[in-house]
Amino acid sequence: PTSLHIEEISTSIVRSHRETTQYRPEELQALRWKVFSREEIHAYQSKSVDEMWQHCAVRLTDAVQYVVEFAKRIPGFRQLCQNDQIALLKSGSMEVVLVRMSRMFNTENNTVFFDGKFAGTELFKSLACSDLIAAVFDFAHNLCALRLTEQQMAVFTALVLINADRPCLEDRERVQKVRRDVELALSHILHRDNQESLLHKLYQRVPVLKSLCALHIEKLRWFRQLYPLTVHSLFPPLYKELFGSD
């Protein structure tokens, strides 16, 4: 592909990213000191396990919906067969949500944007998943420290999604072809920003992403054993489709 073609791909992915994030970086920046009061934190901590899980599942599904929209706008994604589009989203959407979380992390007070304000890990106590929450916060903190630009974030998240090694793919070669262009787009952007060293650091973070998603699925299995009806009747259908083992 010509460098013009790669430029076009970068531009289109960056536009798709901007169109599919609920908050602009400057909006998140302006909100960064809007933290929950002690009373508000106490109210979250007083929720029952199943209530808090349901609340978070809804919030997570909102963020995932934007990632589904982002995927559909990545050049070449819609040309993949339906099965492969779903397989890539099933295995990659949570990873993209977690990467995007780094844009809404405040490293100065270790808080993340949730439900309209910035929350620390203690707010999620009633989930009974402190290890998962701690790992999600650590990941967001580390990635936030890399200070990715929106363009770098956009192309990196496209690369996280377009992965030919995912399970249950029918046409791997086709996925690899689409991935090739996204890889070139990321190298092009990092070269232009004179930050080639970031590529290695970003690839180093991918295994942590996988372990985070595996931990999330493990916790969901644990929760579903305790509260089958909550998952069955109160969890968003998309959440169950993407993260439920059925």
Ligand SMILES: CCS(=O)(=O)c1ccc(CC(=O)Nc2ccc(-c3ccc(CC(C)C)c(C#N)c3)c(C(F)(F)F)c2)cc1
């Ligand atoms: C993403 C694009 S954006 O426009 O920048 C944007 C768009 C939306 C938001 C707000 C937002 O959705 N924050 C949020 C959502 C869910 C969760 C969360 C809650 C619980 C769990 C545990 C599990 C048992 C359900 C997990 C996990 N794993 C994740 C979190 C945070 F991780 F902090 F707890 C924050 C922030 C920026």
